[in-house]
Amino acid sequence: MADDFRHYTVMLDEAVDALECQRGKIYVDCTLGGGGHSELILKRISPEGRLIAFDIDEEAIAHAKERLKDFPNITIIKSSYTNIKEELNKLGIDKITGGVILDLGASYHQLTKGERGFSFSKEAPLDMRFDMQSDFSAYDVVNKYHEDDLVRIFSEYGEERFSKRIAKKIVETRRTAPIRTTKELADIIISATPRVKSHIHPATRVFQAIRIEVNNELKNVNIVLHDILDLLDDGGIISVISFHSLEDRIVKNIFKYESQKCRCNEMICKCPPPRIALVNKKPIMASEKEILENPPSRSAKLRIARKIC
Numbered sequence: 001m002a003d004d005f006r007h008y009t010v011m012l013d014e015a016v017d018a019l020e021c022q023r024g025k026i027y028v029d030c031t032l033g034g035g036g037h038s039e040l041i042l043k044r045i046s047p048e049g050r051l052i053a054f055d056i057d058e059e060a061i062a063h064a065k066e067r068l069k070d071f072p073n074i075t076i077i078k079s080s081y082t083n084i085k086e087e088l089n090k091l092g093i094d095k096i097t098g099g100v101i102l103d104l105g106a107s108y109h110q111l112t113k114g115e116r117g118f119s120f121s122k123e124a125p126l127d128m129r130f131d132m133q134s135d136f137s138a139y140d141v142v143n144k145y146h147e148d149d150l151v152r153i154f155s156e157y158g159e160e161r162f163s164k165r166i167a168k169k170i171v172e173t174r175r176t177a178p179i180r181t182t183k184e185l186a187d188i189i190i191s192a193t194p195r196v197k198s199h200i201h202p203a204t205r206v207f208q209a210i211r212i213e214v215n216n217e218l219k220n221v222n223i224v225l226h227d228i229l230d231l232l233d234d235g236g237i238i239s240v241i242s243f244h245s246l247e248d249r250i251v252k253n254i255f256k257y258e259s260q261k262c263r264c265n266e267m268i269c270k271c272p273p274p275r276i277a278l279v280n281k282k283p284i285m286a287s288e289k290e291i292l293e294n295p296p297s298r299s300a301k302l303r304i305a306r307k308i309c
């Protein structure tokens with residue numbers, strides 16, 4: 001198989017050690033990607049343990065299938081991790097006895113393969129879909145969204161301070177002809193923003209915002225974390241790596257809420273007991289060595305929790 005798939009697995013040992021892998025138990029990798037975390041889990045749980053892995057990207061799945069072909073105890077599912085309940089149910093699994101790993105965001109392959117349209121430095125059609133069979137892409141966001149919605153997503157998902165100017169310029173430009181490529185969009189963003197000293201390209205935040213919108217990333221994280229907490233058996237572990245503050249905030253808040261003894265603030269508390277215990281209060285960051293070898297790992301944050309009831 002011609003395989004140009006590249007991904008540098010982030011916090012491999014830290015995220016998998018957290019799962020305290022045991023043979024005979026069931027594990028789930030919600031974000032298979034290049035199969036890096038899955039491979040280490042399989043090495044630790046085989047032959048008796050079982051791993052179910054999800055991804056929506058066919059290129060990732062094709063690569064991981066080849067990489068993990070010697071492990072008969074992995075089931076790879078092309079479906080969103082938001083379908084975890086239905087998909088495990090189809091397999092006759094009602095409880096995840098071991099643990100779950102989520103390595104959020106995009107793979108190196110997705111971000112750097114020009115044709116996928118994630119990068120403003122490579123000319124390509126506006127795409128940014130993780131799932132290449134989806135019929136909703138960056139083209140639809142850029143050319144069909146109302147100006148107010150563009151402002152909202154650039155502000156909320158990109159934390160872009162020139163959201164209004166950029167949205168206005170996009171809407172003006174697309175009146176003449178649709179905006180079709182990454183380069184056209186990047187040029188519009190550059191022309192709409194004042195020159196300010198910054199170490200990041202002016203299009204970085206808007207591209208991040210569009211990617212999050214196209215793939216429903218933040219909403220999906222919210223959904224899947226609640227589903228995982230329902231599915232995890234007592235003692236089961238959830239290990240989550242996030243790459244930007246918006247994702248990390250969702251993980252942090254859900255973990256905090258679910259681990260609190262009281263969530264009602266009433267004089268006489270009637271809250272059920274907390275469902276999880278935090279394994280680490282502060283997120284674990286990549287080591288200096290890893291950051292030197294793979295600089296994007298500097299943004300990664302790992303949070304771990306254990307189901308307790």
Ligand SMILES: C[S@@+](CC[C@H](N)C(=O)[O-])C[C@H]1O[C@@H](n2cnc3c(N)ncnc32)[C@H](O)[C@@H]1O
Pocket residue numbers: 007008009010030031032033034035036037038054055056057060079080081082103104105106107108130215220
């Ligand atoms: C950072 S990569 C994972 C890399 C992997 N842990 C490794 O070591 O090779 C994230 C993966 O999650 C996938 N993904 C994103 N949203 C998803 C969703 N809703 N359901 C399933 N997979 C998703 C992406 O397609 C991508 O392949």
